Amino acid sequence: MNFGQWFGFVCFILSLFILWQIRFLLLLVFTAVVLATALNRLVKWLQRKGLPRRVALFCAISSVLVFLTLFIWLVVPPFSQQLQKLIEQLPRVWTKIDLQLAYLEARLPNYFPNFPTIEELLDQLPPIENLISGFFGIFSDSLTVLLQLLLIIVLTAMMLITPQRYRNAFLILFPSFYRQRADYILFQSELALGNWLKGISINCMFIGISSGIGLALLQVKLVLVHALIAGVFNFIPNIGPATSVIFPLSIAILEEPWKIFGVIIWYVIIQNIETYWLSPTVMARQVSLLPAVTLTAQIFFAKTFGILGLILALPLTVVSKTWLEEALFKDILDLWERRKKD
Numbered sequence: 001m002n003f004g005q006w007f008g009f010v011c012f013i014l015s016l017f018i019l020w021q022i023r024f025l026l027l028l029v030f031t032a033v034v035l036a037t038a039l040n041r042l043v044k045w046l047q048r049k050g051l052p053r054r055v056a057l058f059c060a061i062s063s064v065l066v067f068l069t070l071f072i073w074l075v076v077p078p079f080s081q082q083l084q085k086l087i088e089q090l091p092r093v094w095t096k097i098d099l100q101l102a103y104l105e106a107r108l109p110n111y112f113p114n115f116p117t118i119e120e121l122l123d124q125l126p127p128i129e130n131l132i133s134g135f136f137g138i139f140s141d142s143l144t145v146l147l148q149l150l151l152i153i154v155l156t157a158m159m160l161i162t163p164q165r166y167r168n169a170f171l172i173l174f175p176s177f178y179r180q181r182a183d184y185i186l187f188q189s190e191l192a193l194g195n196w197l198k199g200i201s202i203n204c205m206f207i208g209i210s211s212g213i214g215l216a217l218l219q220v221k222l223v224l225v226h227a228l229i230a231g232v233f234n235f236i237p238n239i240g241p242a243t244s245v246i247f248p249l250s251i252a253i254l255e256e257p258w259k260i261f262g263v264i265i266w267y268v269i270i271q272n273i274e275t276y277w278l279s280p281t282v283m284a285r286q287v288s289l290l291p292a293v294t295l296t297a298q299i300f301f302a303k304t305f306g307i308l309g310l311i312l313a314l315p316l317t318v319v320s321k322t323w324l325e326e327a328l329f330k331d332i333l334d335l336w337e338r339r340k341k342d
């Protein structure tokens with residue numbers, strides 16, 4: 001390797017190091033890209049109806065603000081009340097489970113493990129000084145989250161107002177001979193991301209409404225909070241659906257035993273409908289992902305970026321898969337094989 005090649009290699013390594021150091025900032029930028037892509041699809045749909053770009057942009061932003069206002073006004077207050085009641089019921093759930101485990105332990109003393117009691121768990125809590133310092137840590141984290149959310153909103157608005165300028169700025173990073181190809185890959189990524197957003201939104205609404213109807217028929221209390229949690233948690237594949245069933249099960253434990261089996265059966269039914277019928281129907285044009293790839297990506301992005309990486313694991317995987325297929329497989333590996341044959 002000559003000096004120029006060594007210099008280019010060193011610059012490449014330094015670029016990777018810098019990108020790794022600012023990976024959380026890049027994740028926030030990607031979050032803004034996802035939101036801007038979703039809103040831009042709405043703007044383009046309004047433009048196809050004959051509205052100018054500025055009018056369509058105003059209508060799209062106004063509709064989102066109206067929806068959020070109505071949601072906060074109509075849904076958030078009852079949701080907060082039911083969530084508070086759910087939190088108040090959780091100690092009773094643990095007490096009842098502890099009593100049942102003690103009963104089973106008395107009947108099977110040689111086989112059943114010893115579970116900690118409420119008093120033992122309270123003894124293991126940190127002292128009050130640590131709790132106070134933890135409170136200020138939570139406040140600091142909340143302030144950081146608020147600033148990050150503000151940054152995402154600002155970036156989303158900037159990208160939505162002039163999306164082509166930011167697209168061109170990104171394409172400049174590629175060599176001139178590859179910019180047209182990179183622009184096509186960006187289009188494919190945007191299409192895949194938009195199809196995923198549409199599909200996951202329909203799936204979350206289906207899971208939320210179906211779980212609410214089923215829990216209402218089963219007469220499980222706090223239906224609204226359970227339905228919203230089920231719909232929101234469905235945004236995270238594999239982990240979310242399994243976690244969302246814990247809360248209605250906790251309430252069912254305090255009520256009649258048959259409701260426990262009813263909740264489990266109903267959640268299994270709606271998840272199977274969503275997995276084997278709804279998802280293949282509404283996500284027919286989405287980039288297909290193997291279940292093992294999805295789970296591996298969730299673990300990787302959660303380990304790298306934390307909870308936000310877990311939430312964005314699937315869109316990150318969808319975009320990454322599009323770039324790998326187009327840039328690596330089609331443009332490098334496939335052409336490499338053809339050159340070897342020639």
